Amino acid sequence: MKVLANDGISESGRQMLESEGFEVIVTKVAQNQLIDFLNNNNIEVILVRSSTKIGKDILDACPKLKIIGRGGVGLDNIEVGYAQSKNIEVINTPEASSGSVAELVFAHLFTGARHLHDSNRNMPLEGDSRFLDLKRSYAAGVELRGKTLGIIGFGRIGKAVSKIALGLGMKVIASDSEVGEAKIELTFHNHQSIKIPIKTEPIDQLIQHSDFITLHVPAQISPILGAKEFGEMKQGVGIVNTARGGIIDEEALVEALEDGHVSFAALDTFADEPTPSIKILMNEKISLSPHIGAATLEAQKRIGEELATQIISIYQK
Numbered sequence: 053m054k055v056l057a058n059d060g061i062s063e064s065g066r067q068m069l070e071s072e073g074f075e076v077i078v079t080k081v082a083q084n085q086l087i088d089f090l091n092n093n094n095i096e097v098i099l100v101r102s103s104t105k106i107g108k109d110i111l112d113a114c115p116k117l118k119i120i121g122r123g124g125v126g127l128d129n130i131e132v133g134y135a136q137s138k139n140i141e142v143i144n145t146p147e148a149s150s151g152s153v154a155e156l157v158f159a160h161l162f163t164g165a166r167h168l169h170d171s172n173r174n175m176p177l178e179g180d181s182r183f184l185d186l187k188r189s190y191a192a193g194v195e196l197r198g199k200t201l202g203i204i205g206f207g208r209i210g211k212a213v214s215k216i217a218l219g220l221g222m223k224v225i226a227s228d229s230e231v232g233e234a235k236i237e238l239t240f241h242n243h244q245s246i247k248i249p250i251k252t253e254p255i256d257q258l259i260q261h262s263d264f265i266t267l268h269v270p271a272q273i274s275p276i277l278g279a280k281e282f283g284e285m286k287q288g289v290g291i292v293n294t295a296r297g298g299i300i301d302e303e304a305l306v307e308a309l310e311d312g313h314v315s316f317a318a319l320d321t322f323a324d325e326p327t328p329s330i331k332i333l334m335n336e337k338i339s340l341s342p343h344i345g346a347a348t349l350e351a352q353k354r355i356g357e358e359l360a361t362q363i364i365s366i367y368q369k
């Protein structure tokens with residue numbers, strides 16, 4: 053029973069599999085060599101994150117595959133239906149990384165609100181002709197407390213984001229194609245908990261009412277936010293996208309940043325991954341991270357262990 057963890061696996065997940073007799077290979081095999089590697093090494097389980105693609109070519113050419121494990125949530129890099137039609141099980145770990153993605157949203161929100169993404173690149177030294185101007189612009193930060201956070205997509209991550217926002221004293225509005233009324237349960241260290249109702253609104257209203265907007269929907273056929281939506285947002289709004297690149301029209305975003313209507317954006321996912329366009333990379337109003345929402349040590353440990361547990365139980369059936 054051989055497992056190829058092509059995008060890596062946590063040490064604890066690897067140990068769980070090995071203690072049940074699996075051989076775990078952690079070599080990174082290039083996409084165009086994957087078919088040969090899987091067949092030549094009799095691999096039955098392949099584990100991927102977002103970078104390895106499991107398309108019909110691999111599924112047709114590798115009859116020994118039994119399980120495809122996605123460490124994380126989005127399955128858009130896997131031909132799920134086609135795999136299942138060939139009796140290959142597709143598993144993922146939807147809960148394991150929600151808290152980590154939510155914390156990254158706030159890393160970006162605090163960064164944007166206090167211009168840290170820009171000052172990290174451009175902090176002027178005394179004697180620099182830009183010193184006073186830049187210092188003045190960095191000094192014009194805003195607080196998150198009391199501001200309205202619009203959450204588009206109120207599933208696992210959207211809800212995790214709302215809990216942090218409420219803790220910071222933000223107002224929260226949510227918009228979700230499936231969720232009508234929403235309540236969030238906040239649990240404290242003394243195990244007491246309270247339920248807080250969350251206001252839900254259609255996206256067109258949320259856009260008009262939010263000081264900051266964060267997106268948590270799956271991949272979409274067309275962007276949710278484009279020129280029209282940016283134009284309807286509050287002046288100076290900040291936008292965070294840790295969901296999927298294609299859900300924001302990046303050209304329109306750059307224009308809205310350039311004309312100042314949007315004050316900053318933070319992107320963890322891009323229309324072109326892993327190499328976003330130069331316009332995005334070089335824009336000083338954008339805080340960047342390379343699709344690392346789920347990439348904390350804690351989430352990776354949970355992801356590895358959850359995958360191992362599921363694989364072991366499938367083999368025990």
Ligand code: NAD
Binds near residue numbers: 127320
């Ligand atoms: P989820 O399925 O729990 O929630 C998604 C929500 O979006 C659902 O409630 C759904 O009803 C809603 N939705 C779908 N289409 C919508 C639309 N057009 N308008 C409004 N609402 C819509 O998913 P999740 O676990 O919260 O993950 C959300 C996103 O985060 C996914 O795209 C996932 O791929 C991404 N993600 C990114 C990272 C990262 O590293 N950056 C890590 C994990 C997940």
